[in-house]
Amino acid sequence: MDFYTTNALKISKTTTLNYSTSFSMGVWMLDKKYRPAIYAIYGFVRFADEIVDTFHNQDQQALLKEYEAQTYKAIDEGFSTDPILHSFQWAVNKYKIEREHIEAFLYSMALDLYKDRYNREEYHRYIYGSAEVVGLMCLRVFYEDDDESYEKLKHPARKLGEAFQKVNFLRDMLSDYHERGRVYFPEVDFDHFDLQMKKDIEEEIKRDFDEAYLGIKDLRKDIRLGVYLAYNYYLKLLEKIEKAQPDDLLEKRFRIPNSRKLMLLARCYTENSLNTV
Numbered sequence: 001m002d003f004y005t006t007n008a009l010k011i012s013k014t015t016t017l018n019y020s021t022s023f024s025m026g027v028w029m030l031d032k033k034y035r036p037a038i039y040a041i042y043g044f045v046r047f048a049d050e051i052v053d054t055f056h057n058q059d060q061q062a063l064l065k066e067y068e069a070q071t072y073k074a075i076d077e078g079f080s081t082d083p084i085l086h087s088f089q090w091a092v093n094k095y096k097i098e099r100e101h102i103e104a105f106l107y108s109m110a111l112d113l114y115k116d117r118y119n120r121e122e123y124h125r126y127i128y129g130s131a132e133v134v135g136l137m138c139l140r141v142f143y144e145d146d147d148e149s150y151e152k153l154k155h156p157a158r159k160l161g162e163a164f165q166k167v168n169f170l171r172d173m174l175s176d177y178h179e180r181g182r183v184y185f186p187e188v189d190f191d192h193f194d195l196q197m198k199k200d201i202e203e204e205i206k207r208d209f210d211e212a213y214l215g216i217k218d219l220r221k222d223i224r225l226g227v228y229l230a231y232n233y234y235l236k237l238l239e240k241i242e243k244a245q246p247d248d249l250l251e252k253r254f255r256i257p258n259s260r261k262l263m264l265l266a267r268c269y270t271e272n273s274l275n276t277v
Helices: 003-019 021-028 035-053 060-077 083-095 099-111 120-142 147-171 173-179 195-216 221-242 258-273
Strands: none
Touching (some): 003 035, 021 035, 021 221, 021 258, 035 083, 035 099, 035 120, 060 083, 083 120, 099 120, 120 147, 147 173, 147 195, 147 221, 195 221
């Protein structure tokens, strides 16, 4: 690997560390050979998300179109002067990540620029592009030369991404609704959000987690700890949200304290080592 690519990958790693301690902890639990590509994927999706969520004083639509064009240019040429995109193209080309996943992701990001309500079909399509395909990109890294395992694990990988995204929707209701006017859940009115609506969503998420867990058990050991840690982190976040009242979700953002994350890490490490996942 040349010095420029190595430096670009370090920038993607730094981006991951700066934006998400929980995700960074999960990546650190993976075998080190997987980490650079996962950091590269995270850096790419994080910057796209920044464009649609935070650059409000800029022409966000133009920025996203340029980001999309530069992404495909980097992949096709195997190079970019943007270190985040250079890292991403490296991962895409090395691990043969399917372009359809990138297209689906960027489509969902574009929806955030103009769409704030979803029917059931649109909701599932948005989640597929914004979360499920990210899991599939990571899965391709994990099973680079093993198409049989990749195909076997695609469904649980998608369900895990789906569960994570739905938990994010609940956790981020305050900012999504009050700051951006977005309601992702179909047939839900946050002005009249009640316990039954909340419970129905939580039950839906728990079914996703159950399906995802079946795949986590089948992951190779050098992959499983990082994914299992992320699974447990989001599961604990959901449990915390379940104990809250509907109005609480519109007043604050729920988090897991760092001390609790360390306890989860210790437990997950022990269970993975003993193959009791």
